[in-house]
Amino acid sequence: xxxVLLESLAISREKLSxxxxxxxxxxxxxxxxxxxxxxxxxxxxRAKDADVLMIANSPLPPQxxxxxxxxxxxxxxxxxxxxxPMELCKEKGILVCNCAGYSTDSVAELVFGLVFGLLRRIxxxxxxxxxCGTKAGLVGFxxxxxxxxxxxxxAIGGRVAQxxxxxxxxVVANRRSVAVGTTVDGVEYLTLEQxxxxxxxxxxxVPATAETKGLIDKEKLALMKPTALLINTARGVVVDNAxxxxxxxxxxxxxAGIDVFEMEPPIPADHPLTGAPxxxxxxxxxxATAESMEIRGEMVFENxxxxxxxxxxxxxG
Numbered sequence: 153x154x155x156v157l158l159e160s161l162a163i164s165r166e167k168l169s170x171x172x173x174x175x176x177x178x179x180x181x182x183x184x185x186x187x188x189x190x191x192x193x194x195x196x197x198r199a200k201d202a203d204v205l206m207i208a209n210s211p212l213p214p215q216x217x218x219x220x221x222x223x224x225x226x227x228x229x230x231x232x233x234x235x236x237p238m239e240l241c242k243e244k245g246i247l248v249c250n251c252a253g254y255s256t257d258s259v260a261e262l263v264f265g266l267v268f269g270l271l272r273r274i275x276x277x278x279x280x281x282x283x284c285g286t287k288a289g290l291v292g293f294x295x296x297x298x299x300x301x302x303x304x305x306x307a308i309g310g311r312v313a314q315x316x317x318x319x320x321x322x323v324v325a326n327r328r329s330v331a332v333g334t335t336v337d338g339v340e341y342l343t344l345e346q347x348x349x350x351x352x353x354x355x356x357x358v359p360a361t362a363e364t365k366g367l368i369d370k371e372k373l374a375l376m377k378p379t380a381l382l383i384n385t386a387r388g389v390v391v392d393n394a395x396x397x398x399x400x401x402x403x404x405x406x407x408a409g410i411d412v413f414e415m416e417p418p419i420p421a422d423h424p425l426t427g428a429p430x431x432x433x434x435x436x437x438x439x440a441t442a443e444s445m446e447i448r449g450e451m452v453f454e455n456x457x458x459x460x461x462x463x464x465x466x467x468x469g
Contacts, residue, residue: 153180153203154222155456158195159210160186161229162445171453192216199223204459206452209416209436211235217244225459228468229452231255231439232387234360238469249455249466253307254448255439259385260311262438263355264319266409269432270381271295296320301351303344303367304386305330309357313339316353324350348375353383360387370395373405381407385438388413397424406430411438 155175161168172182185198190210196219199205203222208229214237217223226236228250241248269275272292280290300316302309305325313323323339330341348354354376358364368382369392376382382405384391393414399405407430413419417435425431458465
């Protein structure tokens with residue numbers, strides 16, 4: 153089979169060669185590209201003879217899928233697959249597998265990096281220290297004792313809930329599969345509206361779907377405490393970022409930590425959040441640690457091996 157990796161997995165060449173070696177030893181062809189190409193025509197040229205495509209989080213244009221008559225599997229080195237034309241893949245009988253779970257710890261840990269950055273005003277403190285300043289106006293807040301709301305308590309949200317409990321928070325959550333009013337492992341499940349109204353910190357962990365697009369809009373933001381923080385390491389379209397920027401500018405929200413946007417970074421200089429106060433913006437890095445990249449590299453190849461053996465896993469759609 154012809155296996156084509158269309159973008160970098162952010163692992164060493166030695167590790168990539170090690171992962172590809174068993175397939176090449178079986179007579180399969182493996183070709184890897186790592187130049188970050190986004191040109192559709194060039195992607196078609198690279199992919200058109202593939203039986204298997206490997207991608208990460210760059211958008212896969214439907215034209216590329218249409219141009220691949222032999223394509224049978226797309227192994228996605230990512231958790232979300234909203235950048236893949238799933239309906240088209242379904243129509244053409246192409247299996248799509250993801251790498252669920254590879255970045256659970258890395259994303260959860262960045263959530264708290266953003267939380268502490270906002271609560272303790274770390275960026276402003278750094279600026280003050282470098283400019284002969286003092287702590288004047290920089291007294292922060294403790295996380296202990298706060299109500300921490302988790303929207304979407306799956307694997308990553310569940311890990312965030314565990315860490316929040318370890319820091320001494322009351323943890324509340326909202327998840328479609330758990331009945332409102334129940335308590336599971338010390339986490340209280342509420343309606344989304346209740347969670348937003350009660351939480352001091354709200355952390356989002358839902359996928360991008362038709363139902364979650366614009367989930368946190370102007371009306372939902374208005375339910376939050378003016379002292380609350382919003383953290384989004386999920387998907388950018390879940391939040392109306394223009395409404396979020398307005399709420400921050402009006403003092404209706406204390407701060408926001410945002411890792412994901414409507415588009416993959418770089419975001420435009422005039423994006424609404426770049427001018428909003430009390431924000432920490434990161435360029436979609438929550439999933440990206442040396443450890444998580446190694447894990448997902450192994451998973452994306454393991455997905456292909458298991459599919460070839462007739463036991464596919466992590467099937468999406």
